[in-house]
Amino acid sequence: xxxxxxxxxxxxxxxxxxxxxxxxxxxxxxxxxxxxxxxxxxxxxxxxxxxxxxxxxxxxxxxxxxxxxxxxxxxxxxxxxxxxxxxxxxxxxxxxxxxxxxxxxxxxxxxxxxxxxxxxxxxxxxxxxxxxxxxxxxxxxxxxxxxxxxxxxxxxxxxxxxxxxxxxxxxxxxxxxxxxxxxxxxxxxxxxxxxxxxxxxxxxxxxxxxxxxxxxxxxxxxxxxxxxxxxxxxxxxxxxxxxxxxxxxxxxxxxxxxxxxxxxxxxxxxxxxxxxxxxxxxxxxxxxxxxxxxxxxxxxxxxxxxxxxxxxxxxxxxxxxxxxxxxxxxxxxxxxxxxxxx
Amino acid sequence: xxxxxxxxxxxxxxxxxxxxxxxxxxxxxxxxxxxxxxxxxxxxxxxxxxxxxxxxxxxxxxxxxxxxxxxxxxxxxxxxxxxxxxxxxxxxxxxxxxxxxxxxxxxxxxxxxxxxxxxxxxxxxxxxxxxxxxxxxxxxxxxxxxxxxxxxxxxxxxxxxxxxxxxxxxxxxxxxxxxxxxxxxxxxxxxxxxxxxxxxxxxxxxxxxxxxxxxxxxxxxxxxxxxxxxxxxxxxxxxxxxxxxxxxxxxxxxxxxxxxxxxxxxxxxxxxxxxxxxxxxxxxxxxxxxxxxxxxxxxxxxxxxxxxxxxxxxxxxxxxxxxxxxxxxxxxxxxxxxxxxx
Numbered sequence: 001x002x003x004x005x006x007x008x009x010x011x012x013x014x015x016x017x018x019x020x021x022x023x024x025x026x027x028x029x030x031x032x033x034x035x036x037x038x039x040x041x042x043x044x045x046x047x048x049x050x051x052x053x054x055x056x057x058x059x060x061x062x063x064x065x066x067x068x069x070x071x072x073x074x075x076x077x078x079x080x081x082x083x084x085x086x087x088x089x090x091x092x093x094x095x096x097x098x099x100x101x102x103x104x105x106x107x108x109x110x111x112x113x114x115x116x117x118x119x120x121x122x123x124x125x126x127x128x129x130x131x132x133x134x135x136x137x138x139x140x141x142x143x144x145x146x147x148x149x150x151x152x153x154x155x156x157x158x159x160x161x162x163x164x165x166x167x168x169x170x171x172x173x174x175x176x177x178x179x180x181x182x183x184x185x186x187x188x189x190x191x192x193x194x195x196x197x198x199x200x201x202x203x204x205x206x207x208x209x210x211x212x213x214x215x216x217x218x219x220x221x222x223x224x225x226x227x228x229x230x231x232x233x234x235x236x237x238x239x240x241x242x243x244x245x246x247x248x249x250x251x252x253x254x255x256x257x258x259x260x261x262x263x264x265x266x267x268x269x270x271x272x273x274x275x276x277x278x279x280x281x282x283x284x285x286x287x288x289x290x291x292x293x294x295x296x297x298x299x300x301x302x303x304x305x306x307x308x309x310x311x312x313x314x315x316x317x318x319x320x321x322x323x324x325x326x327x328x329x330x331x332x333x334x335x336x337x338x339x340x341x342x
Numbered sequence: 343x344x345x346x347x348x349x350x351x352x353x354x355x356x357x358x359x360x361x362x363x364x365x366x367x368x369x370x371x372x373x374x375x376x377x378x379x380x381x382x383x384x385x386x387x388x389x390x391x392x393x394x395x396x397x398x399x400x401x402x403x404x405x406x407x408x409x410x411x412x413x414x415x416x417x418x419x420x421x422x423x424x425x426x427x428x429x430x431x432x433x434x435x436x437x438x439x440x441x442x443x444x445x446x447x448x449x450x451x452x453x454x455x456x457x458x459x460x461x462x463x464x465x466x467x468x469x470x471x472x473x474x475x476x477x478x479x480x481x482x483x484x485x486x487x488x489x490x491x492x493x494x495x496x497x498x499x500x501x502x503x504x505x506x507x508x509x510x511x512x513x514x515x516x517x518x519x520x521x522x523x524x525x526x527x528x529x530x531x532x533x534x535x536x537x538x539x540x541x542x543x544x545x546x547x548x549x550x551x552x553x554x555x556x557x558x559x560x561x562x563x564x565x566x567x568x569x570x571x572x573x574x575x576x577x578x579x580x581x582x583x584x585x586x587x588x589x590x591x592x593x594x595x596x597x598x599x600x601x602x603x604x605x606x607x608x609x610x611x612x613x614x615x616x617x618x619x620x621x622x623x624x625x626x627x628x629x630x631x632x633x634x635x636x637x638x639x640x641x642x643x644x645x646x647x648x649x650x651x652x653x654x655x656x657x658x659x660x661x662x663x664x665x666x667x668x669x670x671x672x673x674x675x676x677x678x679x680x681x682x683x684x
Contacts, residue, residue: 136589137589148527151527151535152535185490185573185577191493215578216577216578216580216585217581217582217588219582220585220586220588221588221589229578232534232575233578236525236558236575237578237579237582238558239557239559240558240559240561240562240579242559243559243561243563244583244586246559246563248590251480251618251621252614252618255618256611256614261613262613265611265612268607268610269598269608269610270607271597271604271607272597272604272611275597275600276593280590
């Protein structure tokens, strides 16, 4: 018999809420025999949507009622104070009580981060949680963190990010010793600011597979598996990629329409453009992890469609099966012992 | 009669030095009747290369001897101390003495920045110079600064960058009131760190066309003409673009070779790929300005070919014709008066 992992789903979060999430999750139950879900939200709506999904293994679906929904633009403090029965909060409570092994939400990122910290607390040895996601790179993926939770970071925090990134990259991509790089504006030791240089020294003395400073183009070069940076730089870099990809696809579309000849060319080259599109498809990379907490929390993009949301649930499933928070705790402890020995 | 602008060229800088630079400059003299050049470097080599260029208006070319060359990997401090007769240093001296209106170098960036600061000094009211360049954006270009000269910046410096960026964008692209955005990780007032928020307040109170916080994808969205950020974030963001563009073109090439059918498709779509390539061609964007100095200094990429180097010289020519440093000085003074009045 397969060991079941229970994933709590904030079924009301995201731009389209349950209408997208219920069919997405129902589809996944057929593909993943090890998955069991708790759908959290408006009971009647969820039950009605489930009834529309055809034959389902109802033993692996539980509807957990929650009467409130956190709005996408609601200030995190308001969400925490006024929405104690929100689908987001109840899903996080299910992780804390141990009834669920992980949770997934497509809701408001700021509210999810604040509520998750409050409900689950950070792991011992972690100052603040970070956001990590896979990024397309030559020959595969890179994991980058922090993507925006911490606008300013100490060297100690960057060291913690490196540990968390190592665990996530190893678990999600089955890597033995993920190569860790520290994002900087040059590869010489004197480059960057004091925080970066100090973090570099700490990483050099650590047990991680640290390869040194890396630059912006290394995020996608395939030279490194984990890119460590502060949340300001990580967020700007990620959004720079989004902006460039968008501009290129728009330009390609315009150029393809410039003449009959071009239109025919674009048609002939459609498989190539599709392959490029797949390479960058944000749906494939959907599902950022909030790492550093006593529990697994996955953030799906608010505008995620069914395919994208399923990828977020898949990330939750892998992290639950591998026990990411426990592994992070172990690696932190190993590092602390190493530091004491020095 | 055309007013001549004299550009001093570090003819020995860059990966290939005079072999690329002399033919590039010779070609430009034919296109630009307002250009006069001082080629600085090994006299014999330069004279010999000029003799190979066919008919030239020798009245607009002067060879200025310099016996040393700054190596591409030489530490800036060494270059300044030991290479007082380098082609880079002599070219900068020509700007200081007023014999040249601007200079262009494809040499070592760190050495150029350090030597330029020492020789030319910063403008009154500027704490430190910055590096600015045009970046491809939807419908045109964006100018972004700082691209790596200052890993850490104060709010006051970001304000100075906004003023310098406004002048450069207005002059290079003939814009009346360039839209200025401050790069942040969200557009709400509470986002980012204290420095950014303070800079945002200063910009709101200024006379510039400040549109508020912008995010990574706005660099290319066409929403803004000048993107202001610290040198760490700017450098990472620029190199992220380079990395993504490189990965996409490599992927397109691989995908195009995957089958006979794909190869035919790629051939048919060649004009579209060429148009995309032109849009991102780093040669078109070659020529970053070191702004904030008492003089015009343009940095060409070390690996620039003739076309790319010519674009750097063209930037120098436009900045010389418009008098960028004088304009920056005027705008700084206007801002200082405005601040005193408040």
